[in-house]
Amino acid sequence: GAVVSQHPSWVICKSGTSVKIECRSLDFQATTMFWYRQFPKQSLMLMATSNEGSKATYEQGVEKDKFLINHASLTLSTLTVTSAHPEDSSFYICSAKSGASTDTQYFGPGTRLTVL
Amino acid sequence: AQSVTQLGSHVSVSEGALVLLRCNYSSSVPPYLFWYVQYPNQGLQLLLKYTSAATLVKGINGFEAEFKKSETSFHLTKPSAHMSDAAEYFCAVNSWGKLQFGAGTQVVVTP
Secondary structure, three states: OOEEEOOOOOEEOOOOOOOOEEEEEOOOOOOOOEEEEEEEOOEEEEEEEEEEOOOEEOOEEEEEEEOOEEEEEEOEHHHHHEOOOOOOOOOEEEEEHHHHHOOOOEEEEOEEEEEE | OOEEEEEOOOOEEOHHHHHHHHEEOOOOOOOOOEEEEEEOOOOHHHHHHHOOOOOOOOHHOOOEEEOOOOOOOEEEOOOOHHHOEEEEEEEEHHHHOOEEEEEEEEEEOOO
16 A cells, blocks of 8 residues: 555656646545655755645745646645756655654655756 | 754675664654665655654564664664665654655665
8 A cells, every 4th residue: 555656757858848747646645745856866855745725835945936736636746847947857756645744655756857 | 853864875785794774863852753765766665664652663674773762863774685675775754744854875785
C-alpha cells in the first residue's frame, strides 16, 4: 500500500512553454500533498504544501505564479511550471499523506524536467 | 524549529561490513523521525520511522535505528552491507506537518 505515482517520469520542453506534472496517490486518499525540488547531489527542497480543495501554501522564495499547484481531489495534485526556463530544469518529487500532520509522507518516483 | 544534521556526506563500506549512518536532531517537542533511501533518479522510499513508541525501530531491508534522547541522535545501522544498499540516505524530522531533511549521506558499497 501507500503508492504514489508521478507522470511524466521525464519531460523535455522548450524555453517559454508550460509543463504540467501529475502526482497521484493510488491506494489511499491524500489530504495533503507536497512538492519538492531536488538539484543534483543535494537534498530535497520543499516548494509548497497543498491540501485538497484549498490553495497551496508556498515556501519562502518560491514563485507561486510560476509554479501553479492544484489539488482538486484526494488522489490528484498537479504542478504546472509556467513559462519554463533552463534554470527550472530539475528533479521534481511529490509526496502525499493522509490524516494527521505527523503521518508518514509517501513519495512519488520523481519527474526529471529539462528545459532547452 | 525542528532540524536534523547528518554527519558525513559520503560513507564507503565493504560488502558484509556494518553500515552506520549518523543523524542528530534538534527539536523543542518530542520528534517524529524518519529515514528514507533514494536510488538514482528515483523518489524516496521509507526505511523506517520513530513515533515515540519503541526506541529501537526496525525497518525494511535489514535496517534499524535507535532513538537516543540523551544524545539527540537517531543513527541508522545495518549489520551487513549488501551491494544493493548503495544509495543516498536521508534523515528527516517532522516539523509542524512538514519534513525537514538532512543533507543526505551517499553510501558506496565496495566488493
